Amino acid sequence: MCMFLRIFIFILFAAHLPAAWAGGENPAGARRIGMGGGFSALRGDVWSLWANPASLSGIQQAEGGLYAKSSYLVNTLNTASFGAALPFKEVHHAGISLSTFGFDSYRENNIGLTYATTLYDVLHLGVKVNVLNLAIAQYGTTNAFYVNPGLTADVSQKFSVGFWVQNANQARIGSVQEERLPTQISGGVCYKPSSKIAVTADAVKPLDFALGINAGFEYYFINQFCIRAGYTTYPSQLAAGVGFKLPNLSIDFANTYHERLGYSPHLSVSVRLGKSKSNPTPNLGSPKTVTPAPVVKPAPNPTPSTTPKSGAAAPKTAPNVKPQPLTPEKSNPNTTTPASKPSNTATPAKTPQNSSSGKPTTTPPTEKKSGNKSSQ
Secondary structure (H helix, E strand, C coil), X not given: CHHHHHHHHHHXXXXXXHHHCCCCCXXXXXXXXXXXXXXXXXXXXXXXXXXXXXXXXXXXXXXXXXXXXXXXXXXXXXXXXXXXXXXXCCCXXXXXXXXXXXXXXXXXXXXXXXXXXXXXXXXXXXXXXXXEEEEXXXXXXXXXXXXXXXXXXXXXXXXXXXXXXXXXXXXXXXXXXXXXXXXXXXXXXXXXXXXXXXXXXXXXXXXCCCCEEEEEEEECCCCCEEXXXXXXXXXXXXXXXXXXXXXXXXXXXXXXXXXXXEEEEEEEEEEEECCCCCCCCCCCCCCCCCCCCCCCCCCCCCCCCCCCCCCCCCCCCCCCCCXXXXXXXXXXXXXXXXXXXXXXXXXXXXXXXXXXXXXXXXXXXXXXXXXXXXXX
């Protein structure tokens, strides 16, 4: 009996060490584990059901997944989880999660319902309602109800932030002596310099433990394969993993290493159904794409020939050239007298020498006066 109690205490201690940075709830998803657990601001897959509930707004089609974990390669410390999520009405998302941990004499079962929505295109809100069932042999069964609210915001096309609280209502569990479940506040950032790289970092503060940092990254070196690595400070452990992704299937594997307890392998498989819908929530700061109007080039104006063709119309006078008003002299087509001379001024009479020279007179009045003088 004494040996059984020792094993039981060790199991509880070992089970809650990895859960300390997760607020008491075992995380799920090898993608999240391989990146060090920094998942507060990363949106886009079903494993957000075990992280920030607001991140569920990133899924674009129905998705379901299975997850398995062997804590420190001990058969009695296995964890299994199932999750499914569904988008509906463009900006609304709903999901359900189921988890189980332990063995016959000690069992933790958790069921959660998650809802997430989008406001103002860049702000995403979510809440998860959990029911925890704890069954211990010879001690009975008890339940607890707790709530996880969260939000994420798209600061720019490449940068987002997230914040969520686990067990915000500080629920307690136990029938004889109640014990408060762990409460944790998490805030993080996600930076995506390109479609192939994602870098995340979370600050984690359990109420009963010291502040911890979870950070990691993933890199798709080719379209379908990626590598991941991460680190958590409380407890201190390293994480690494790989991923294989197709349009409707994802397979992820991760491994964590604790300096005292050893290795813990993680495996998750997720399947997406239906066609991917376009993302209805564009990121803040991304410039709107404006389709420029087509530029219509004018038809080339052929250079007019200097020699007009036969039958062609004479070129028109330029519209910006104003015709000068005609003087009485100009109105007579037969006169060449400059316009500066007044019309009522008589031209001096010509001498006979001038008239005999054969030169034509310049104006009709001059000819008339010359004729009168010669007749005299």
